Amino acid sequence: MKKIFFAALMVLVPALAGAAEKFDLEGYASRFDSIPIGVIKFKPTNANLLKENFPWDIIENNLDLSGKFGVVALPEFDSASLAKRGIGVYVDGKYTLEADGKTVLIECYLRDVATRSLLVGKKYKGELKALRNMVHRYSNELVELLFSDRGIFESRILYVRAEGARKNIGIMDFDGHNRARLTNDNIINIFPTFADKSTVLWTSYQRGKPDIYRGSITAGTSKIFIQEKAMVVSPDVSTIDGTIAYASSQSGSLNVYTCSPDGSKKRQLTFSRGGIDTAPSWSPNGYQIAFTSDRGGGPQIYVMDATGSNQRRVTFEGRYNDTPAWSPKGDKIAYASLGDNYQYNIWTVSPDGNDAKMVANLPGANENPTWSPDGTLIAFVNTAGGRSDMYIVKHDGTRLRRITKTGDVRMPKWSHFW
Amino acid sequence: MIKAVKAIIFSCTVIVAALSSTGCSQLTVLRVKELNAVRDSIRADQQAYFNKLLEEQSKLLAEQRNASEMLRLLRADQLARFNEMDRKTSAISNNLSDSQSRLSRLDQKTSEFSRRLDQKLASEEDAANQRKAQQDKLFEIAMSDFNAGRYDLSISGFLDFLRQFPDAAQASDAEYWAAESRFAKKEYEAAEKEYMAFIKKYPDGQRSCSVFYKLGLAYEHQDKKKSMEMVWKNLLQRCPDSQEAQSVKARMGQ
Missing domain, CATH: 2.120.10.30 (TolB, C-terminal domain)
Structure with missing residues (x-):
């Protein structure tokens, strides 16, 4: 089986640590057996659009299948709709599909619904065929962050x-x-x-x-x-x-x-x-x-x-x-x-x-x-x-x-x- | 009667007055005498009537007084009786009230006793339940530590269980699994001691075949071949049909 490669590029947390401190992520996570979370459709950064394996869909499916989250997927951020469901955090992001159609960069952000401030952000770049693996890696990191537990998404x-x-x-x-x-x-x-x-x-x-x-x-x-x-x-x-x-x-x-x-x-x-x-x-x-x-x-x-x-x-x-x-x-x-x-x-x-x-x-x-x-x-x-x-x-x-x-x-x- | 006498006197007076007014003087004098005689007679009769009336009245009054006296006496007697009855009723009522009060107090005492008894029973049951739940939980935690391979924790968990609940039904299980934890941790010398202690304490216990087998394995890991053979020989005699005996036979090439 051919190996596929991708890399997690950077963690954006340090630049916005102040915002993360304001939202008690640990306290929020500890309140639920099944953490309410919103997933918003990612935005493309150029005219090259993904045709399948949409990261937001994979994240939604992963978090739902894990049994650890109550997921609400929305096409656009809607604070009223999220807050009404008692959702305190959400994931959004953007992607860049390069002109050759073979390489993709995805940026995933976990944010606070009330202030929209960034709590944790990650970037992954790799071959398009590794896109699902990148999203699985991000999903694992979300579970680790919110549950201090290993995620099963790369199993x-x-x-x-x-x-x-x-x-x-x-x-x-x-x-x-x-x-x-x-x-x-x-x-x-x-x-x-x-x-x-x-x-x-x-x-x-x-x-x-x-x-x-x-x-x-x-x-x-x-x-x-x-x-x-x-x-x-x-x-x-x-x-x-x-x-x-x-x-x-x-x-x-x-x-x-x-x-x-x-x-x-x-x-x-x-x-x-x-x-x-x-x-x-x-x-x-x-x-x-x-x-x-x-x-x-x-x-x-x-x-x-x-x-x-x-x-x-x-x-x-x-x-x-x-x-x-x-x-x-x-x-x-x-x-x-x-x-x-x-x-x-x-x-x-x-x-x-x-x-x-x-x-x-x-x-x-x-x-x-x-x-x-x-x-x-x-x-x-x-x-x-x-x-x-x-x-x-x-x-x-x-x-x-x-x-x-x-x-x-x-x-x-x-x-x-x- | 008085009214009738007055009417006769009045009629005679009217007749005399009428005759006097006619002017017949001779005749009149004669008639006056007669009339006076009549009048006196009438007056006498009147007086007699009066006297009789007075007598009758006195009799009536005396009878009335007697009747009143009787009535007073009767009323007094009645009153006295009523008072007595009242007193008795009141006494009965007081007795009743006292009895009710006593009953009520008795009731209160009974219900208080009952409540205390219930409380005592409930608290004893609660305490027993809590103690059982606590011991089950402690055992369960130690067992889950064992199942997850956290042997240090399972050893301390089972030993802690034995310290807290030495007489519990699971005490022999706790001793067994403490020894198993030592074995799983490859602390064969410690496991050997605990298996030996277990066999001494429960020589015919449900797990004795298994413990004999494990003791042999603990000896094997410490290269104590003679001890191993001795224990397994013992096992073959004690538990000839057990899975452990089959394992021993397979291991010893029999």
């Missing part, structure tokens, strides 16, 4: 692109844009996961049975990584030390194993006989693993130490619970649950088995939950009428948003903060 999502019988691995920005293929085979490639920022592991049927492959996002290369006579599926990588958990039928039944980042030091953690232990998901501290097991009858979510000890069941509701995903904050495990209505919905539960609650129940099947790197959002796939698309919902079940409309998205896996 990416791996997914399985369903093309009939073919299943290939793809990658997209968190907002569903900037999609790219990582594999392009006539076979089945499934269960993608990030090994690090630029490396992906997934299960491929390249050799006629499932093995785990490793590929480079940037170089587009791939090679077999865990190869056994048995089937090897569902890799997940610890963000602490890179240890890989996966499921293998090496022992005759599908069980959970771990191995070192280089594939050595394989260790069996579960010992089901005739049953299925699969779909491991690391806790963010790298000390525990959630997994699916049918040892109690139907598939349920279990948790164990990464040594295989202290295995305990954490879900007790639902006929069939699968695909656990441990929150990056460590406090919740999301999973897909087949309820009494024979429909899969997305649920969360605490690692101690308490507080199980449903967070998404769109018509159709809701499956494969995956957490945003900041642990506030859950992406999942909804399959209805033969089409599969990705949605995002806040961990408390609010602010459900549709991300893709192509109907071919399966098994999303959100990146971590690297």
Whole structure:
């Protein structure tokens, strides 16, 4: 994948520090769970107009999807309209598309609604095709400024692109844009996961049975990584030390194993006989693993130490619970649950088995939950009428948003903060 | 009767006056004598009537006085009775009022007692609830620190929990997770001590298989092979069907 470059040019705050002091940005931000903010259409500085990827639209969409903002978009600044909605700050800006149509400069300003004074300003310059990345960077900086937290706008999502019988691995920005293929085979490639920022592991049927492959996002290369006579599926990588958990039928039944980042030091953690232990998901501290097991009858979510000890069941509701995903904050495990209505919905539960609650129940099947790197959002796939698309919902079940409309998205896996 | 006598006297006087005025003197003298006799007779009758009337009147007056006296006595008696009744009614009324007052005071005391009892129960329940909520929160925070990999905080959190709530239901969990935090932090010597203490305290506890296994791992990390083998051998005897026993067998190549 070709790299694209842009640069954040300068921070305008120092020149206008006096204005920033007048508006208590921290105090304003601390008053809300969801900060009210206005986004005003940027103005061009010359006659060259953008035809797509309008920065103000991207900012509006980013802030809305994050679940951290209540966004109002306006074509022009209108203090009465903003103040009426209780909005204290807004973003406006301008852009300069150079005559060659390849380079763009954007200037983004966070201002106080009452005085229109500048609180924080940033300039970014780069290739036009990097425009979305520039705006994502600015959105991250806004979140950092207002929440003292890292923004998720530069995070990416791996997914399985369903093309009939073919299943290939793809990658997209968190907002569903900037999609790219990582594999392009006539076979089945499934269960993608990030090994690090630029490396992906997934299960491929390249050799006629499932093995785990490793590929480079940037170089587009791939090679077999865990190869056994048995089937090897569902890799997940610890963000602490890179240890890989996966499921293998090496022992005759599908069980959970771990191995070192280089594939050595394989260790069996579960010992089901005739049953299925699969779909491991690391806790963010790298000390525990959630997994699916049918040892109690139907598939349920279990948790164990990464040594295989202290295995305990954490879900007790639902006929069939699968695909656990441990929150990056460590406090919740999301999973897909087949309820009494024979429909899969997305649920969360605490690692101690308490507080199980449903967070998404769109018509159709809701499956494969995956957490945003900041642990506030859950992406999942909804399959209805033969089409599969990705949605995002806040961990408390609010602010459900549709991300893709192509109907071919399966098994999303959100990146971590690297 | 007096009116009738007066009317007769008046009629005789009118007749005498009429005869006198006619001028028949001889006859007149004779007639005057007769008339005087009649008059005297009438006067006597009149007097007798008067006397009788007076007598009757006296009798009537005496009867009236008797009747009045009787009436007075009756009224006095009635009054006395009424007064007595009044007094009794008043006494009853006072008693009633006193009873009501007592009842009211009793009611107040009962409701005050009831209120105090409710308050006491509520405050005891509140205090118990608050204490439970506080201990749950403390445990939850320590656990979330553990889950997020903040082991220093989780260790101090679990130890703080044990200091504050040594008899809580989660006390054994807190001890277990404190030891786990040490293990996760790779402080194997400290973890070993805490696992040992846990096994001594809860030898047949729900987590004993897991703790035996972890103790063996702590020994392994410290290169205490003999101790490790001894503990795991013990584990295989105590928990032969556990996942930990399977792990031990896999690790020891059995």
